[in-house]
Amino acid sequence: MDQLKQQLKEMIVQDLNLPDVKPEDIDDKASLFEEGLGLDSLDAVELVVLLQKRFGVQIADMDEGKEAFASIEALAQFVQAHQGSSESTGTSVSAT
Amino acid sequence: MRYVVPGFQKAVLKKLEALGHGIFYLTLRIAGQPGAYALLVPVVLTYVSASRRIHQLTSPYLRKRFPKHNPVERWRDTFRIVHSFGQVLVDRAWLGLNRSARLHCSLDEWDTILGLIEQRKGLVLLTAHVGNWQVALAHLKDLPVPVHALMHYEEEVVAKHYFDLRGESCPFRIIKTDGFLGGVVEATAAIQRGEVVTIMGDRLAGGPSATVKFLDSQIRFPAGVYRLAAATGAPVAVLLAAKTGRQSYHLRVWDVFHPSYSSRKHREADLTAWTSRFSKALEAYVTQFPYQWYNFYDFWNQ
Numbered sequence: 001m002d003q004l005k006q007q008l009k010e011m012i013v014q015d016l017n018l019p020d021v022k023p024e025d026i027d028d029k030a031s032l033f034e035e036g037l038g039l040d041s042l043d044a045v046e047l048v049v050l051l052q053k054r055f056g057v058q059i060a061d062m063d064e065g066k067e068a069f070a071s072i073e074a075l076a077q078f079v080q081a082h083q084g085s086s087e088s089t090g091t092s093v094s095a096t
Numbered sequence: 097m098r099y100v101v102p103g104f105q106k107a108v109l110k111k112l113e114a115l116g117h118g119i120f121y122l123t124l125r126i127a128g129q130p131g132a133y134a135l136l137v138p139v140v141l142t143y144v145s146a147s148r149r150i151h152q153l154t155s156p157y158l159r160k161r162f163p164k165h166n167p168v169e170r171w172r173d174t175f176r177i178v179h180s181f182g183q184v185l186v187d188r189a190w191l192g193l194n195r196s197a198r199l200h201c202s203l204d205e206w207d208t209i210l211g212l213i214e215q216r217k218g219l220v221l222l223t224a225h226v227g228n229w230q231v232a233l234a235h236l237k238d239l240p241v242p243v244h245a246l247m248h249y250e251e252e253v254v255a256k257h258y259f260d261l262r263g264e265s266c267p268f269r270i271i272k273t274d275g276f277l278g279g280v281v282e283a284t285a286a287i288q289r290g291e292v293v294t295i296m297g298d299r300l301a302g303g304p305s306a307t308v309k310f311l312d313s314q315i316r317f318p319a320g321v322y323r324l325a326a327a328t329g330a331p332v333a334v335l336l337a338a339k340t341g342r343q344s345y346h347l348r349v350w351d352v353f354h355p356s357y358s359s360r361k362h363r364e365a366d367l368t369a370w371t372s373r374f375s376k377a378l379e380a381y382v383t384q385f386p387y388q389w390y391n392f393y394d395f396w397n398q
Contacts, residue, residue: 061285062275
């Protein structure tokens with residue numbers, strides 16, 4: 001799980017282009033949006049696409065989005081729970 | 097000393113408005129669409145003559161679209177734009193009251209839309225508050241994949257009302273922009289499934305924007321939709337409907353483009369370029385149909 005969380009943090013910093021944030025700065029329990037990491041709705045679009053490409057996990061609706069984007073910890077749990085339930089189109093990562 | 101209670105004044109205006117609607121509905125029942133169109137002329141003439149407010153609301157657009165027009169021509173332009181809007185409202189009411197009523201709609205480049213859908217990359221359909229956007233949306237029921245409309249509350253109410261009046265089921269699923277993260281999670285998922293997401297591309301209601309040229313002046317348009325398309329790899333098609341006759345509309349694909357970032361460094365420039373594509377399509381539309389522009393506010397200050 002720790003490895004997965006690290007991968008998610010690196011993906012967010014690199015692919016969402018957050019030059020002022022380091023992966024280690026992201027709190028596992030802090031919200032990804034608004035007061036937490038401060039991502040916006042359009043970062044969510046890119047995050048949904050990245051999760052599908054990298055982990056083969058699809059976030060289909062608002063309820064799943066709310067659950068998954070609550071924090072890095074929640075996102076890692078979501079990815080771990082849904083990996084394999086949908087077909088991966090990109091690099092598959094095994095959760096530890 | 098005369099003393100008018102504002103609440104009383106408001107109530108009287110409300111009653112008068114309801115009476116006006118009632119008269120129009122009665123005319124539609126008795127004399128059909130031609131009768132309501134005939135009634136519309138003196139009503140719009142009176143309104144444009146008596147109301148300063150309507151000139152304030154239409155002048156930002158008319159000044160840009162017809163910069164050389166003198167005050168008399170500007171008055172006539174205001175009449176034409178309000179009259180044209182009135183006809184759209186009459187059409188909506190007529191379709192709602194008379195189930196057998198039909199508007200003929202010609203389609204241009206519909207095969208382009210079908211071809212884009214066949215690519216299974218999803219499709220972003222951009223439309224705008226011009227012509228009769230409900231007519232454009234009504235045709236989406238013929239598409240072979242589910243259609244989702246990203247809408248805020250006011251647009252949702254108008255769209256639902258239109259299809260409720262017709263006794264028809266809404267041809268698209270509404271994704272509310274006031275939901276979690278503005279509905280983008282659902283919109284993204286729909287595109288990933290190869291479905292269609294339609295969005296109004298003209299009015300800015302928060303979110304990212306890009307400043308581009310429109311009718312010779314700089315203006316901010318929403319740009320988030322292009323980020324959605326670029327992230328998902330979906331193409332964008334600009335679909336606008338125009339009223340072309342008493343009972344006819346023309347639905348046309350004005351532009352198609354495929355947003356894809358040239359590099360991480362040039363993202364903002366790419367967003368501006370795609371926004372500009374939409375702005376040019378809209379400009380081409382208002383060049384051809386100058387009186388079917390229904391953004392009655394200072395659009396250049398949005």
